[in-house]
Every structure is written in structure tokens, then in C-alpha cells.
Amino acid sequence: MIMTDPSQPPDPVDLRRASDDGDAEAAHRLAVLAAVGFRMPPDWTLALGQLARAAALGSGTARDQLAVLAPDAGPVAAGRDDAAAWDQAARAVDLASWLAPPRPMMISPGPHVLSIPGFLPPAACDWIIQRASERVGPAEVYDPATGLGRREGARTNSACAFDLWSLDLVMVLLRERVIRVTGLPAHGLEPLQVLRYDTGETFDWHVDYLTPDQPGLAEDMARKGQRIATLLVYLNEDYEGGETAFESTGLRHRGARGDALMWANTLPDGRVDTRTRHAGLPPVKGVKWVASQWCRSGPPRR
Known part of the structure; x- marks a missing residue:
């Protein structure tokens, strides 16, 4: 598990390595850093992919977020628990709609x-x-x-x-x-x-x-x-x-x-x-x- 001192921000490369080694927390943290563009250009493909990986590795918070972000995704609604299902849920996120707020x-x-x-x-x-x-x-x-x-x-x-x-x-x-x-x-x-x-x-x-x-x-x-x-x-x-x-x-x-x-x-x-x-x-x-x-x-x- 990646341990993080807030005064020493994690390197996304280290998080990616930990994610590849099966660390769900590292995958989730990398998803957030990729989305905000921390030490890298913002990358929503990487962010959602790592969120799906965290879900496949058993992260409850990642699974709950996918249910919020893609509420109509069949795999999430059906309660499947395989990596392909979580990848499918991540691909079902309508990012364009999420990034288009209503007019004030x-x-x-x-x-x-x-x-x-x-x-x-x-x-x-x-x-x-x-x-x-x-x-x-x-x-x-x-x-x-x-x-x-x-x-x-x-x-x-x-x-x-x-x-x-x-x-x-x-x-x-x-x-x-x-x-x-x-x-x-x-x-x-x-x-x-x-x-x-x-x-x-x-x-x-x-x-x-x-x-x-x-x-x-x-x-x-x-x-x-x-x-x-x-x-x-x-x-x-x-x-x-x-x-x-x-x-x-x-x-x-x-x-x-x-x-x-x-x-x-x-x-x-x-x-x-x-x-x-x-x-x-x-x-x-x-x-x-x-x-x-x-x-x-x-x-x-x-």
C-alpha cells in the first residue's frame, strides 16, 4: 500500500507501479491525480481506467463512484465483480455531459x-x-x-x-x-x-x-x-x-x-x-x- 505524507506528494510513476502490482488505493489515488493533472497533463482516459482498476481490485469507494458516474451501466447495476465489467462501467461514463454544466x-x-x-x-x-x-x-x-x-x-x-x-x-x-x-x-x-x-x-x-x-x-x-x-x-x-x-x-x-x-x-x-x-x-x-x-x-x- 502506498503511504503518503501530504508534505511529500506521491509520484504518479510510483502510483502507477503500485497499481500495476495490485494496490487498489494507489490506483484510486492515481485516478484522482490524472483527473486534476497533478505532475502530468489532465488525462480522463487514464483517470477512469484507474478508477475501474481500483474497483476491480476491490475498492468499495471506486465501485460506488462508478455507480454514481455511470448509473445506467449494466455491469454495475447487475453487481458483477470482474475486471471487464468495471472497465465497461468506466467506458459508460458520459464524460461530455459531466463536463457541460447547465447555463446560469x-x-x-x-x-x-x-x-x-x-x-x-x-x-x-x-x-x-x-x-x-x-x-x-x-x-x-x-x-x-x-x-x-x-x-x-x-x-x-x-x-x-x-x-x-x-x-x-x-x-x-x-x-x-x-x-x-x-x-x-x-x-x-x-x-x-x-x-x-x-x-x-x-x-x-x-x-x-x-x-x-x-x-x-x-x-x-x-x-x-x-x-x-x-x-x-x-x-x-x-x-x-x-x-x-x-x-x-x-x-x-x-x-x-x-x-x-x-x-x-x-x-x-x-x-x-x-x-x-x-x-x-x-x-x-x-x-x-x-x-x-x-x-x-x-x-x-x-
Whole structure:
């Protein structure tokens, strides 16, 4: 089994060798790195092929992802367990459809807010909730003095983040859809976050952009750029309340499962848009799940 120190990223060549030797975890990790183009050009043929290999080698997570990505594939539905069946399931993934997000619709010109119905298929929403359910913990906010996370009473919900080492292909395809709908580069994406709001939990009024007059945030901006856009995906709908609210306009929006909401945190001239002050209102019944993708203006620098 490949053991990975996050400070020492694995070499795809080593992962390929381990995959060829029958390591399902290595095959799955190589699938993700091939999809995002880590130390290689993005290669979806290799990514899906390695996902199929991981499934054939017994990886439950790879098998579950293929069921999400190719729900109508006969071998997966029939429960077959041979390598040819998993290869067939991988070939059945309609990659063109996955990489073609729906067209956004403007719901507010200022601040610039867009709704994207049907951004993510329901099965993918369920998968992301499943992945996040065992990882969520108390959500934090930026400490303006240090740039580090801290607990604060204005934010009472739970959250978790998926970095490169914990992503899977369903999540990578979600991020690819974000790239295509925003027109922003892949290297500007922050780690994907998944947020859970239990009944009564909230993220009170706040902004997503960073203000450089605070030392901790200025350092973060210098390394990663401004957070110029936010995209939320509503992962479920079996709750009441829980709207995303914008203070300046009174807009309150709640999407159905799989819908997305996107807004620009900055103006065309690069200045921050203070009208984007918003809140995640508390559900009054049930539990709300959303995926949050913040987009930076530049690639991260150490």
C-alpha cells in the first residue's frame, strides 16, 4: 500500500507501479491525480481506467463512484465483480455531459448573483453528503490577525474540507463544472468544503472576500490572491428554512437538491463588492447540506 505524507506528494510513476502490482488505493489515488493533472497533463482516459482498476481490485469507494458516474451501466447495476465489467462501467461514463454544466440564470444584477438549476445530479449530491458525514466538525472563520481558523459565535454550523489527498472523481467533476461555469482557472480553487447546518445552526452575516488591511488576511491574499467568487451547491432539500440571504437586496434563495448559487465577491475593476454581505440562515426543521467552492484570483504560492 502506498503511504503518503501530504508534505511529500506521491509520484504518479510510483502510483502507477503500485497499481500495476495490485494496490487498489494507489490506483484510486492515481485516478484522482490524472483527473486534476497533478505532475502530468489532465488525462480522463487514464483517470477512469484507474478508477475501474481500483474497483476491480476491490475498492468499495471506486465501485460506488462508478455507480454514481455511470448509473445506467449494466455491469454495475447487475453487481458483477470482474475486471471487464468495471472497465465497461468506466467506458459508460458520459464524460461530455459531466463536463457541460447547465447555463446560469441571473437573479440579481448587483450584487451579481446567478442561479444554476440542476448543477449536480442527485446521486452525486448523496455521495458527497455520505463522504462528508464522517468528517464534519465545528466550522471556523478566519482570524483577521493571524489568518488562521478560529471558532466564533456567528458561525455555529459544521464543516469539512477535501484537499487533493481526499478528493474523489465525483468531487473532481464537481470542481470541473465550477471551472467551466465560472471561467476561472483550476489553480484558483480552494479545497472543496461541505457544510452541515443542523436545525437552528447558522452562519450569520459575513462576506467571503478578504480585506488586506488586516495582517493575517493580507498575508493570505499575498499567497493565494483574492477570493473573487463563491459557488454553493444545495445537496439536499428535506429541510425547512435555511435560505442563503443577501443583506443589501433582501434576496433569500433556497435551491432544490443539485441546484447551485454563484456570486462575484469583487467588481469588474477588482474592488470588493460590499453588497455581497450574506448569511446562511438556520433551518427551522431538518438538516441542510451544501457544498461550497471558493475561487481565488491566482494560483497559491508558498
